[in-house]
Amino acid sequence: MSVLNRINAKLDGMAPGDRQIGQYILDNPDQMLRLSTAALAAEIGRSQSSVVKFSQKLGYASYQELKLAVSEARAKDWQVPAGVIHGSIEVGDDYPVILRKLVGSKLLSMQQTVASNDEQHIGKALAALDRARRIHLAGVGASSLVARDFSYKLMKLGRNVLHDSDSHVQMANASALGAGDVLFALSYSGASIETLRVAELARARGATVIAVTGLHDNPLSRVADIRLHTVADEEKARSSSITARDAQLTLTDLLFILLVQSQPDANEYVHNSEVAVSVLKA
Amino acid sequence: MSVLNRINAKLDGMAPGDRQIGQYILDNPDQMLRLSTAALAAEIGRSQSSVVKFSQKLGYASYQELKLAVSEARAKDWQVPAGVIHGSIEVGDDYPVILRKLVGSKLLSMQQTVASNDEQHIGKALAALDRARRIHLAGVGASSLVARDFSYKLMKLGRNVLHDSDSHVQMANASALGAGDVLFALSYSGASIETLRVAELARARGATVIAVTGLHDNPLSRVADIRLHTVADEEKARSSSITARDAQLTLTDLLFILLVQSQPDANEYVHNSEVAVSVLKA
DNA sequence: TCGGGGTTGGAATAATTTATTCCTCTTGCC
DNA sequence: GGCAAGAGGAATAAATTATTCCAACCCCGA
Incomplete structure (x- = not known):
């Protein structure tokens, strides 16, 4: 980093x-x-x-x-590709400037996110996910959507995945975790109480805790066995956490792709799921 | 030198x-x-x-x-082989190459998505959203997650928003729409039956239908009053629609930011929601 | 309210590093 | 041989960096 x-x-x-x-x-x-x-x-x-x-x-x-x-x-x-501007979006900006800044800040957070996680840590997370008997995903708010997106992808690979957006359900599910299970917890601030409690419980039950948080020191990453990081622009009020979500997605996408690379029959699984869904297309 | x-x-x-x-x-x-x-x-x-x-x-x-x-x-x-690589991820690719290709393909879909929607169409969609009495979001699978993300943002701006991931509920809600309401329908293929039926019903009830689909000809966009487009890499099997989702998010993020720009008290709303949520932080 | 432990941060100073000066030696040339 | 010019090192000046020491300022707990 x-x-x-x-x-x-x-x-x-x-x-x-x-x-x-x-x-x-x-x-x-x-x-x-x-x-x-x-x-x-x-x-x-x-x-x-x-x-x-x-x-x-x-x-x-x-x-x-x-x-x-x-x-x-x-x-x-x-190096910044042509046409991309890095900088926060201001009130007076006109349409083309907004476009470039939006794409620019998304790009920046993606680049910095992949750069802030070295291969070893990613590798550890990957190994844990790969070995896991069950994978429980925790997160609230926007992080819950990322968790769900990731859960869909993991399910396509035939993994045993659990996620519910309701934090009481998350907590109840965490109580059933044990050694050999993985809790994958997402929170940019690392301070969301519900996610933190779920992680603490999972840890106490012997599950491996993977935390995806911002780079700053935070309670969630202190609880975790494996720490992954997301980088987002700090001006959350204006952007409403757009880049924080993009960073989380970049990280989960990366993990998914690496899992696909390491799992020989992955493409078959994914293909079967596409075929199944196509029944519901006009 | x-x-x-x-x-x-x-x-x-x-x-x-x-x-x-x-x-x-x-x-x-x-x-x-x-x-x-x-x-x-x-x-x-x-x-x-x-x-x-x-x-x-x-x-x-x-x-x-x-x-x-x-x-x-x-x-x-x-950094000789530096920066962003555009190209699909292959089985033999090593870690740094995968990183660059992932970021590269995400960037490409974002850039092409913002480039393929001209300001007029975006403006029309914006005007419709701005005037709407109620905004109903439709989408299944990954598109449903994007719809939900967008709904959270619109709610932060104090808008009247409806979304449920269950397509039966979406259908039921659509039956209650009328003139002055907006249906915002997301489907990269434009062929998801549930979303299509919801859009048809909404249209029949007099609501304004905004469709967000791929560039190809498709049933959903034919039903719509306002057509917006997402560009994704076509090799969906391997990437599991990563870029399709990114493109949809880019578009909804753009609409959100433009709404914020046009709504004088937007920052206040967003700020209040951040403050409210911060009560739940450790 | 009163210590005491810990932290912050600056002044003084020691240690190190860099830049300059000055001198010698060599080389090439007439 | 004598001279000019440059190479290159020793000594030294100048600067930069690192450490030590100390005053001020919290926080806590009593």
Whole structure:
């Protein structure tokens, strides 16, 4: 995961001074690369030592290491395809600008989501899902829709899946889980009480808990055995969590495709389900 | 041109000492990024000052600048097969390729979907939704999830919305529609019998029918007053309609955002709903 | 309200790194 | 041989970075 994402995720939990430094780096990564600790400190009116300490708190051995990481993150930024704009949608924007920004922010969250989950973690989640006797999906609100979408796909592969949008039913079902079962819990905030309680119960019953949450520190991911992450733009009010949902879908789609790749008879299952449904087409 | 190429090109014309430094950087660019001038000099048995002079002879203001350039060159190397790939996912594809193809095909369907609905048609749909006394959403299977997602968003704006995933309930509700109501029907194939029947009934009762279907000729769009289109990759078996769903979401997200833009108090509504939900957060 | 433990963050300073200066040595040329 | 020019290193100045120490500021619990 890129430093910039890491900084962004930790920003809220930082002390004011550190937050200021982090914000400056996020806002001006290219300038930062050319600034000494003292110069950066001067830019934001803080002490030189606080910048050094900031680097160390992020886990880098030195300020130079932090710079190296930022430089790498900058260079590895995906190049933006033509016609796509990254930026939040403003009141005055006209139709073509809105189109581009919408597609742009969706793209960004998808890219950052796939980039923030390394192959190992995805692999662990995959192995757990593959071995699972039963898979129980938890989530409320928009996350429940993603859970249901994922459940449909898993069912097409012949898996044993459970999901109900009612959180009382989720809770009741979780009480029947045990070792060998998997709970797949979705919540961007990681703080939805219902989902959290379901995860805690599942964990206590011995099931493997996979949590899909934002990058920030949150209760749900602390409960989980396997942590997966979604990246969405933070301005939720205006977008009504569009990108958070897209990020979740990107992740579940990815897991589904990898399951298909690893399951030899997957295409047959999927094909049979298509044929079955086609009876209901005009 | 990258620094490494520049160094390589000039190598022959350099003095022995400089050549040695240049060669070392070419051979060990990643190590070099973590070495000080003195450490680099020690590696090759030269003086610290010669390293500084080397940087300056290459035209960089400082050794740090040279490092920055090398870092950038390195990172760019990594992303040679960079960015987005358009193409269907094959059995032999490895993880990074799958990631890029997944994001690529999602992006493609989003771009093509926004491109294939011109502003006039979107505007008509918007006007109909805006005027509607009640909005009834129809769809089965994955389309039902999109319908529900859209219904949640419309409700946040204080609209009068109806959706149930059960097609019998949808049919029953459609029978209560009349002039001034809108039926918003989603079906990528445009051939799902249940959705089609609901649309026919709604039309007969005088409601305005908005159909969201693929670009091909299909029964549902023939019934509709207003036709909107989604573009998805056709290889549905393997992808299990991932892009069809993404296209539908892109379209409904777009309509939602445009409604927000046109409704002065929209942000207030959305904000209130966020606040209400936050009571259920840990 | 009063300590006490923990955190934040800056000043001072130590340590390290970088840049410059200055000198010697070599080489090529007349 | 004498001279100019550049290579290259030692010494040193300048800068940058890292650490230490300390004051101020919470939070808590008593």
